Amino acid sequence: MATTLFEKVWDAHKVADLPGGGALLYIDRHLVHEVTSPQAFDGLREAGRTVRRPDLTFATVDHNVPTDGRPIDGATLSGKQLSALDRNCREFGVPLFGYDDPRQGIVHIIGPQLGLTLPGLTIVCGDSHTSTHGAFGALAFGIGTTEVEHVLATQTLRQSTKPKTLAVETTGRLAPGVTAKDVILAIIRKLGAGGGAGYVVEYRGEAVRALPMSGRMTICNMSIEMGARAGMIAPDDTTLEFVAAEDRPFAPKGEAFARLEAYSRGLKSDEGATFDRVETLDVDSLTPQVSWGTTPAMTVDIDGAVPEPRDGSEERALRYMGLEPGVRMSELRVDTVFIGSCTNARLEDLREAAAVARGRKVAEGVRALVVPGSASVREQAEREGLDGVFKAAGFEWHRAGCSMCLGMNGDVVKPGQRSASTSNRPYEGRQGPGSRTHLVSPVTAVATAVSGTFTDPRTLV
């Protein structure tokens, strides 16, 4: 019987059927960070349980680490949370890429970089953006803390229902200056912030195939922003070349890689496989996208205007964002520009952003910062001189972490201020109480930083 990519990975990992049509799934990689794990380790300790597969479990610090060079203050709640992870990892034998480790970084950036993320695996993490890893054809779920404890103890995840399948078929070619970020914002805009609930999305078609792994990760990363259970892209040569790169110490080598390659070649939806639902997007005429409201679905073309509200949520969003219908995005001044997050802080993102920033200056009165996704992205960017380009243009250059995406570590947008951000959620208060976030691609972020208002990056080239 013809099956989809999702069904193949699901079936390969099914340990048992559960009542109600769900299943118990075996988990191949469990990524752990400081914020959603302390209560899970406490639960293990109280029950006298151990971590079943410490060899498949990996921890790092990202949400709560300072990125401005401040030392970690052990007296603060953040400092205590970071040391709790260190203590828990030692006690339970889990490897930790800590604050001063060259492998530290945002969990969804380092997983692929280190070779932990592989085609056809099941991957979980106590973070909703775990969907990122689906770019490799992995089945990757964000989970809650009780589930973190469950996976630590059993190396399995209970799925109470089997997700439905949704194919997003892409056609056409992206114009220069239009990026994977614009593709996923356009998809979410079309399907709605809850439009993917209950589905695993497979992104297909020529526009996705043409993307490098960085762009594919950006797309899968934001699957959760339409409520999808996961996002996936079938592995191909691009995927395997990425995994085979020399600097992936945790990826299989030699005979093990050959087995992985053979497994990967079968990981695609069969001809004639049926999806529960199919949506399409043609990217030929796609323009840079910018969100205007408080969900990622409230998005317009960058040369567009704030729309008339259609419901109570949009009315509330207009009030919160301090906007009137009809105002052109190009008229809106920004106070802060943030380039970072698990969505857009890979080396490729920084290269594209630096190419626009080179020889230009951040507009007067705008605070702009670049926060690389990992310590090694930072190091590689510095080797290429990108930090110098950003600093010369007036950007701050930070250490790796989640930073201003969610404002846990002191990097925040001030109340009432408007932010152009390469992150993933323009929610009320997400970047700090009263912050007004607009989501954009890295190149749009730089163009906006330079001109001070939302700007189509293609007008600068």
Place this chain on the structure above:
Amino acid sequence: MDAFTVHTGRIAVYDADQVDTDRIIPARFLSRVERSGYGELLFKDVRAEDFPLDRPDAAGASVLVVGTNFGCGSSREHAVWAIQQAGYRAVIGRRTAETAGFSDIFRSNAGNCGLCLVDLDEEAHAALVAAGSGAEATVDLERQEVRLGDKALPFTMNPGTREQLLAGLDLIGTTLVHESAIGAKEASWDSFRPPDGAVERRQPSE
């Protein structure tokens, strides 16, 4: 985990759609390592003088009525803890043709913590909103209905989640019933585990 079977209490209505977990509990309150102390942080940044849950008629409510796609966004289980620790035993959302009452991860987290989530269709949900905060309602998970005055409003729940809530199951213990199947999977599937020696092990005493 406490079991949930039948609960009668007053409702509090916060009829907003697309309420994300950042709004339920902002990220800056997630630095604590405990599982308690989140009740007073519920909706912290949106609480103002006229916030529906702070009005006198919502005082002492134990059933929260919300809109569609409640709990979208971050997977933080702290959102569920905050709702429970603020005194709520059940949350009732609105299911429309396009959108469920709750997002998927929030739904899993709630089930795992014993918080009962009820999806009502738009007409049934409207009856609760019309009754308003302070009205008494019964959430009956055994019969899968919400009772409001003389109305019985039916709902359905995934059988696995329902069983889990009714019995107050310890999930890890329940899963370990499948120990032999887990072991068999491990024996036949190596997870493409990282090469030996790729990671150094650290000692607890270090």
